[in-house]
Structures are given as C-alpha cells and as structure tokens.
Amino acid sequence: MKYLAAMNPARKRAVRLTVALSAAVVLAGALIYTSFSAASPALTPSQLVHQAQSGRSYQVTGTVVAGSVHRSGGTLHFSVEDRVGGTVVPVVYTGTVPDPFREGREIIVTVQKQGGAFFGERDSLITKCPSKYKAAPPPAGKQSY
Amino acid sequence: MAPLGSACLLLALAVCVYGIGASLYGVRRGRPEWSDSGRRAVYALAGVLTVAFAVLEIAFLRDDFAFNTVADTSSVTTPTFYKAAAVWSSQEGSLLLWAWLLSMWSSLVLFLTRKRMRDVAAYATAVLLSFGGFFVSLMIFYANPFATTHPAPVEGAGLDPLLRFPTMMIHPPMLYSGYTLCTIPLAFGIGALLARRVDAEWIRAIRRFAFAAWFFLGIGILLGARWSYAELGWGGYWGWDAVENASLMPWLTGTAFLHSLMIQEKRGMLKVWNASLVLATGVLAIMGTFLVRSGVLSSIHAFGGQTLGVPFVCLIGVTIAGSIYLVVTRRDMLRSEHRIDSLLSRESMFLANNVVLVALCFVIFWGTYFPLISEALTGKAASVGPPWFDRYTVPLALVLVLLSGIGPVIAWRRATLANARRNFLAPVGIALSTVTVLLLVGVTGKPFALAMFGCAAFVLGCVGQEFVRGVRARRAMAGEAVPVALVALVRRNRRRYGGYIVHVGIAVLFVGVAASSSFQHALEPTLSVGQSSKVGAYTVHYVRPTATVTPSNDAAHTGATLSLGAVLSVSKHGRHVATLYPSEGYYASDEPSQGSVGSLIGGQPVSHVAMSGGVTRDVWSAIAPNIETPQLKRIVEIGNRTIPFVHPEDALIAVAYLARSYLQHPPPAQFHFIVSPLVMWIWIGGLIVFGGGLIAIWPAPSAVRRRVAVLARGRRARAARGLARA
Numbered sequence: 001m002k003y004l005a006a007m008n009p010a011r012k013r014a015v016r017l018t019v020a021l022s023a024a025v026v027l028a029g030a031l032i033y034t035s036f037s038a039a040s041p042a043l044t045p046s047q048l049v050h051q052a053q054s055g056r057s058y059q060v061t062g063t064v065v066a067g068s069v070h071r072s073g074g075t076l077h078f079s080v081e082d083r084v085g086g087t088v089v090p091v092v093y094t095g096t097v098p099d100p101f102r103e104g105r106e107i108i109v110t111v112q113k114q115g116g117a118f119f120g121e122r123d124s125l126i127t128k129c130p131s132k133y134k135a136a137p138p139p140a141g142k143q144s145y
Numbered sequence: 146m147a148p149l150g151s152a153c154l155l156l157a158l159a160v161c162v163y164g165i166g167a168s169l170y171g172v173r174r175g176r177p178e179w180s181d182s183g184r185r186a187v188y189a190l191a192g193v194l195t196v197a198f199a200v201l202e203i204a205f206l207r208d209d210f211a212f213n214t215v216a217d218t219s220s221v222t223t224p225t226f227y228k229a230a231a232v233w234s235s236q237e238g239s240l241l242l243w244a245w246l247l248s249m250w251s252s253l254v255l256f257l258t259r260k261r262m263r264d265v266a267a268y269a270t271a272v273l274l275s276f277g278g279f280f281v282s283l284m285i286f287y288a289n290p291f292a293t294t295h296p297a298p299v300e301g302a303g304l305d306p307l308l309r310f311p312t313m314m315i316h317p318p319m320l321y322s323g324y325t326l327c328t329i330p331l332a333f334g335i336g337a338l339l340a341r342r343v344d345a346e347w348i349r350a351i352r353r354f355a356f357a358a359w360f361f362l363g364i365g366i367l368l369g370a371r372w373s374y375a376e377l378g379w380g381g382y383w384g385w386d387a388v389e390n391a392s393l394m395p396w397l398t399g400t401a402f403l404h405s406l407m408i409q410e411k412r413g414m415l416k417v418w419n420a421s422l423v424l425a426t427g428v429l430a431i432m433g434t435f436l437v438r439s440g441v442l443s444s445i446h447a448f449g450g451q452t453l454g455v456p457f458v459c460l461i462g463v464t465i466a467g468s469i470y471l472v473v474t475r476r477d478m479l480r481s482e483h484r485i486d487s488l489l490s491r492e493s494m495f496l497a498n499n500v501v502l503v504a505l506c507f508v509i510f511w512g513t514y515f516p517l518i519s520e521a522l523t524g525k526a527a528s529v530g531p532p533w534f535d536r537y538t539v540p541l542a543l544v545l546v547l548l549s550g551i552g553p554v555i556a557w558r559r560a561t562l563a564n565a566r567r568n569f570l571a572p573v574g575i576a577l578s579t580v581t582v583l584l585l586v587g588v589t590g591k592p593f594a595l596a597m598f599g600c601a602a603f604v605l606g607c608v609g610q611e612f613v614r615g616v617r618a619r620r621a622m623a624g625e626a627v628p629v630a631l632v633a634l635v636r637r638n639r640r641r642y643g644g645y646i647v648h649v650g651i652a653v654l655f656v657g658v659a660a661s662s663s664f665q666h667a668l669e670p671t672l673s674v675g676q677s678s679k680v681g682a683y684t685v686h687y688v689r690p691t692a693t694v695t696p697s698n699d700a701a702h703t704g705a706t707l708s709l710g711a712v713l714s715v716s717k718h719g720r721h722v723a724t725l726y727p728s729e730g731y732y733a734s735d736e737p738s739q740g741s742v743g744s745l746i747g748g749q750p751v752s753h754v755a756m757s758g759g760v761t762r763d764v765w766s767a768i769a770p771n772i773e774t775p776q777l778k779r780i781v782e783i784g785n786r787t788i789p790f791v792h793p794e795d796a797l798i799a800v801a802y803l804a805r806s807y808l809q810h811p812p813p814a815q816f817h818f819i820v821s822p823l824v825m826w827i828w829i830g831g832l833i834v835f836g837g838g839l840i841a842i843w844p845a846p847s848a849v850r851r852r853v854a855v856l857a858r859g860r861r862a863r864a865a866r867g868l869a870r871a
Binding site for chain 1: 307377379380381484504507508511512515516519523525526527528529530532533536537668669670671749750751752769815817
C-alpha cells in the first residue's frame with residue numbers, strides 16, 4: 001500500500017485498472033473453461049449409442065417410442081429414437097415428468113451411461129415445443145408463415 | 146374487420162417511415178416544427194395500433210375463426226377470460242402486443258419530454274419509430290395477425306391448456322411492457338450520444354422510465370416464477386430456462402444502471418459505463434424478445450418451428466454495432482468529472498454492485514447462449530445445466546445481498562474507520578447472532594444457505610438502523626410521534642427510503658430462495674387409495690379419488706373435458722394440517738384419429754397443483770392419474786366404435802362412464818409432493834421490492850411543488866409583462 005501511495009495518481013489508476021481487468025479476464029476464463037468441461041454434448045439417440053462413455057453426461061434429443069413407456073414406483077422407463085426412427089435407446093428416469101410428455105413426442109433428457117443402460121439425471125426431462133401438436137400443417141389457402 | 150386490421154398495419158408502417166424522416170430532418174436542419182411533427186407521428190402510431198389491437202381482441206371475443214390466429218389459438222369452448230388472453234399466445238398476436246405497448250410507452254415519454262432536450266428527443270423519436278417500424282414490418286411480411294381463411298372453420302384449436310392460468314392475462318403484458326420500456330432509455334441514450342449532449346439531463350429525463358422498465362420486467366419475471374410454481378406439475382419457480390434467463394438479463398443490467406445513474410447525477414462519473422449499460426439493457430431486451438420468437442434455443446417457451454431469426458439477427462447486429470460506434474466516437478465527451486477517492490466509499494460500493502450485476506448477467510448470458518457458442522466454436526452442440534448456473538450465481542448473489550446492505554450506509558467519497566464502526570457495528574452483530582442462533586437450532590450442512598441468512602440479517606440490520614436514526618433525528622428536531630416521524634421521513638426522501646425498502650425486499654426474497662432450495666423435501670410416490678407417504682415432517686394420506694366431467698366449467702374454469710384427481714389429507718405428528726385436491730385436466734385434442742371419445746380427452750393433460758401455503762412452509766402436491774388402465778382403455782375403445790362423431794353429447798356420456806369407472810376402481814396414482822420451507826417469502830419479498838419501488842418512483846411532493854411554483858412564476862412574469870405593456 002505504501003508503494004501504491006507513493007506513485008503518482010495516474011500511474012496508480014493505471015495499475016489498478018490493469019489489476020482489475022486481469023482479474024476479470026481470469027474469472028471469465030475460468031467460467032468459459034468450466035462451461036466447456038461441464039457441458040453435456042447434445043446428441044441424437046443413434047449418436048449416443050456409438051459415442052457414449054460411462055460416467056459422462058449427454059443431452060439426448062429424441063422421440064419417445066410408442067408403447068415403450070411404463071412406470072414402476074417412482075421410476076419412469078421409456079425409449080427414445082431418432083426423428084427418422086432407427087436406433088432405440090432405453091432410458092431409466094426419475095424425477096419430474098412434464099405434463100406434455102407422451103409417446104411420440106419429442107423430448108430432451110440428460111442421461112449418463114452406467115453399465116449398458118442410460119440413466120436420466122433427476123428432473124432433466126423436458127418436452128420440446130408444447131406450443132402443441134397443432135393439427136397437421138396448415139391447409140392450403142392459409143397464408144404460410 | 147380483417148381488412149381494417151391490415152390497413153392499420155400498413156398505415157402504421159407509413160407513419161413510422163414518415164416520423165423517422167420528419168424527426169431526423171427536423172433535428173439535422175434545425176427545423177423544430179418537423180421534429181414536433183415526428184413526435185406526433187408517434188402519437189398517431191399509438192392510435193393506429195390501438196385500433197389494430199382492438200380489432201384482433203374483438204375477433205377473439207367474437208370467435209371469428211376466419212382469422213387464422215383466432216382459429217389456431219382459441220375455440221368456442223375456450224372460457225371467455227382465456228379468449229381475451231389468447232391474443233398474445235400466438236407469434237403474430239404477441240408481435241402486435243409488443244408494437245402496441247412500444248407505441249404507447251413511447252408516446253408517454255415523448256409527451257413528457259416535449260418541452261425539453263428537443264434534439265435528443267428528436268433522435269430518440271427516430272430510434273423508437275425504427276423499432277416500431279421493424280415490428281410492424283415483421284407483422285406485415287412474416288406473421289400477419291390479420292391473415293384470414295375463407296370459408297372460416299367452424300371451430301378453432303383452442304388455447305393451449307398449459308396457458309390456461311389466470312396469470313396468462315397479466316404476465317405477458319407485464320413482461321412486454323418491461324421489454325418495450327427498456328428500449329426507451331436505449332433510444333434516449335442513442336439520442337444523447339448523437340446530439341452530443343451527454344450531461345445528466347437525458348438521464349434525469351428517462352430515469353423514471355428506466356425505473357418503470359425495471360419495475361414491470363421484475364413483476365413479469367416474478368409472475369412467471371409464481372406461474373411455474375403454482376401451475377406446472379414441476380414444483381419449481383426457476384429452471385434456468387433460456388427464456389427465463391433472457392428476461393432476467395436486461396433486468397440485471399437495468400438494476401445496475403439504476404444504481405450507477407445516481408453516481409452520474411451526483412458526481413458526474415461513470416458516463417461511459419452508464420451509456421454502455423443503457424445500450425446493453427436495450428439490446429438484451431430485444432434479444433429476449435428474439436429468443437421467445439425465434440426458437441433458436443430449445444426452451445419450454447419457444448414457439449416451435451417458426452423462425453423470425455434473420456430479421457432479428459439483423460436488428461440486433463445493427464443496434465450493437467451502432468451502440469459501440471457511438472460510445473467509441475463520443476468517448477472524449479464521456480470523461481468523468483471526478484475520480485473515485487477511496488475504495489471504501491459509496492461510489493466504489495456502487496461500482497462493485499455494478500460489477501457483480503454485470504458479472505451475473507455475463508454468467509447467465511454465457512450459459513444461455515452456450516449451445517450456440519459451442520456449436521460455433523467446436524461444431525458440436527452442447528449445453529450447460531442448472532448446476533453450472535448455480536455454481537456461479539449463488540456466490541455472486543451472496544456478494545450482491547451483502548453489498549445491498551453496505552451500500553446504503555457507507556459514506557460518500559471516503560469512509561473512515563470511525564464512521565465504518567459507527568455504521569456497521571450493529572448490523573454485523575445482528576448478522577453474527579442470527580447465524581449463531583441458526584447453528585444452535587440445528588440449521589447446518591448448507592453453508593451457502595446459512596451465509597445467505599447471515600447476509601440478509603445484515604441488510605435488515607443496516608436498513609433498520611437507517612430508519613431508526615432518521616426517525617430519531619426527526620423526533621429530536623420536530624418532536625413528532627414515531628409513526629408520524631416514520632411517514633414524514635419516507636415522504637421527504639422517497640427515492641432514498643423507497644430504495645432501502647427495495648433492498649429489504651431483495652434480502653427477504655433471497656432468504657426464501659435459499660431456504661426453499663436448500664431445505665426442501667420432495668417425493669414422487671405411487672399410492673393407492675388409503676395409503677400414505679411421509680414427506681419431511683408431514684404425512685400425506687390418499688383419502689379418495691375424484692373425477693369430474695365438466696365440458697365447459699371444471700373446477701379451475703379452464704375448459705377441461707375430464708378432470709381426475711385425489712383428496713389428500715396432510716397431517717403433522719398426527720394433527721390434521723390441510724386437505725388438498727390436486728387434479729389433472731384432460732382436454733379435447735382436435736385429432737379425429739383418436740376416435741369420437743378419445744379425442745375428447747386425448748389432448749395434452751395439464752396438472753392442477755394443490756398446495757397449502759404458509760409463512761413457514763408450503764406443502765405442494767400434484768397428481769398424475771393412470772388413465773390408461775386396460776379397463777379405462779376399453780371404455781374409450783368401445784365408445785369410439787359405437788358412437789359416431791356427429792353425437793358429441795353421447796361421447797361425453799362415455800367420458801362420464803369412464804369417470805365413474807375410475808371412481809369405482811381407482812388405479813394407483815403417481816403423486817409428487819414437495820415440502821418447501823419459506824417459499825412464501827419469495828413472493829412477500831417480491832411485493833416488498835415492488836412496494837419500495839412504487840414509493841421511490843412516486844413524484845416527490847417537493848418536485849410537484851417546484852413545478853407548480855415554476856408555472857406560477859411564469860404566469861406572474863407574463864402578467865407583469867402584460868402590465869408593463871399596458
């Protein structure tokens with residue numbers, strides 16, 4: 001402090017500004033770094049089957065397979081597949097199930113591979129776009145938007 | 146009616162173009178009559194858009210399904226209250242609401258500043274009309290609310306059941322008011338930079354509007370949180386969802402601005418910072434609107450599949466580039482008139498508070514847009530979850546609450562050790578004893594929550610001390626009674642004491658957040674009738690099932706065809722506490738493939754949460770009944786086979802039969818119970834914040850007197866001149 005006090009004010013301000021800015025840069029760097037390591041890659045079910053490593057989180061986006069949903073106790077079992085069908089991935093999930101969750105609906109869930117199965121992280125299930133399974137595409141004659 | 150609406154939109158666009166031209170010509174050429182005409186164009190825009198909005202609202206209330214947007218988001222069976230609110234449930238309708246609110250608020254601010262800062266206001270007029278013109282063009286070219294189909298369908302799709310909650314009437318208008326009000330400081334900031342008048346005057350002119358933006362946005366956010374908690378079968382009030390975050394970001398920078406503008410007013414400092422904050426707030430508000438509209442990020446709020454991405458990206462890009470250009474080219478004028486004297490001063494505390502708020506905003510920004518950033522940088526989409534947000538926001542929130550206690554009591558310019566001791570001894574004592582007491586009664590294991598309780602106690606101590614000192618001083622000087630002195634104290638200095646009350650509210654709100662997130666008990670049991678389960682200290686007993694078939698008027702008046710639920714008895718240590726009636730509503734689906742009976746209940750089911758709220762804890766419950774047992778499925782199948790579509794009343798009888806069967810043989814149901822302590826204090830804290838905000842924003846009596854005095858002086862002067870001539 002004594003050293004700082006002895007400097008002329010302009011230099012003191014410059015030093016302070018540099019210190020403050022570098023602190024901000026370091027913090028922002030830490031934040032950005034952790035965001036990349038903490039992020040869960042977004043995958044489709046078929047990518048998940050090929051790429052998943054045990055113990056890492058993945059955010060999988062897929063369609064709930066018809067007839068695959070059943071509950072036992074507090075756990076929900078269902079399977080997801082790619083939008084075009086194909087690979088089916090079974091998921092075991094606990095936690096809140098959003099109202100729009102349905103067979104055939106597109107959902108996003110964060111899962112971890114443990115052994116051969118995928119376990120959903122608690123409360124990570126969200127359904128995409130509840131602005132609704134509106135009746136098919138608008139009939140001809142309607143202005144498209 | 147539709148042609149009238151479309152004509153209004155075209156007229157509105159013409160008015161915008163004319164107004165931009167007139168006000169720019171007026172200010173560049175020094176022709177004030179043209180600037181005045183530009184200002185009147187804003188009033189005209191407000192008038193035209195009011196007519197357009199009324200046309201759409203009437204179409205909704207009259208079930209005019211020729212309007213595509215009415216057919217898509219309303220129906221004959223939608224309750225009237227929700228028909229009125231359905232206007233802003235669609236893309237087109239919400240764009241119209243945005244433009245309309247923008248025109249109303251712009252008219253108000255330009256009317257109030259009509260006698261001042263003509264050059265700044267003229268530029269601001271042009272900026273505001275550009276935003277207005279942008280939204281009107283979106284409606285004309287991309288999403289026309291007045292597009293029609295002929296012949297009109299006989300029935301519409303109905304309002305999404307998830308949106309059938311009373312808050313729907315007020316949450317979107319509040320948020321949009323907040324968003325549109327954020328563009329007013331932005332417009333005046335740009336105006337001040339363009340006109341090279343960067344003193345504190347433009348800040349004084351829009352201070353009240355910045356405050357109103359903060360106020361409405363805050364109410365909107367809180368109502369959204371409350372909606373999520375009380376309606377969605379989820380039980381949380383904040384999920385770090387992209388659209389929630391988008392509304393929080395401008396609120397945070399707006400809060401920072403409301404603090405740092407005081408420093409510019411009082412000491413002529415932080416001008417670059419203030420200009421940047423105003424511009425950032427405006428841009429973040431537009432980005433917030435964009436996020437809801439565009440569907441670029443997956444969010445429960447996004448309108449799926451419709452993209453207005455390109456025009457919005459252009460608008461945001463132009464605004465950001467323009468803002469940066471203006472701040473950089475005007476930086477010489479934005480030099481501070483003073484320097485911060487000491488790190489221990491109110492100025493530096495304000496600066497610290499600004500840094501924390503902006504850091505919070507940055508964290509949220511990064512997390513929200515991370516999927517886009519990651520895709521751009523690594524080519525792989527990835528996202529960060531709530532734990533990542535919590536890791537950064539929780540410590541920042543702690544510092545923020547701590548600063549909200551220090552800020553109001555620390556001295557301006559330079560605090561000495563002696564006055565620090567005088568100001569902080571009591572609050573620190575209160576905080577430490579609060580933490581000690583909590584530790585002694587066994588509140589352990591959650592260090593962050595405990596720290597938050599300590600910080601909140603510190604804030605209450607600081608603010609309480611300020612009130613006590615103020616009242617004591619008044620009593621000593623005027624000998625008033627305590628209540629009189631208290632009221633007089635607040636009335637004399639509304640901004641200051643209103644601000645203190647806001648700080649108390651924030652502390653209370655965070656106590657609610659910390660307690661409810663750290664000490665919550667949640668359970669998702671499957672129960673049969675007669676079974677119980679234990680949640681925290683409470684026992685919840687499934688007494689009996691309920692079922693109502695209510696084609697137009699169910700318990701919650703939301704238009705569900707069928708509602709299945711449960712009667713739950715909640716007790717604590719054998720003593721009855723509350724009876725809860727959670728239910729799930731089943732809505733008509735409009736999908737003929739589900740059959741005549743199936744389509745009556747095949748829509749999206751929506752939870753109707755039941756809870757027993759209290760000042761110490763909420764017991765929250767939701768039910769997901771099993772409607773797909775073989776027996777119930779068979780009723781639907783037989784109904785579908787035997788009842789043709791032309792007899793909906795017969796299909797309804799089949800639904801009633803299903804309800805009776807459900808009551809006679811209730812299958813086990815999936816429940817969700819949450820016992821959260823102190824949740825109610827989040828809402829109470831919110832109310833305190835907004836009460837304090839109202840006190841602070843209310844015109845001070847002295848200001849009114851001053852204005853009256855100025856008017857009177859003017860009149861006297863004119864009278865004197867008149868006498869002199871005579």
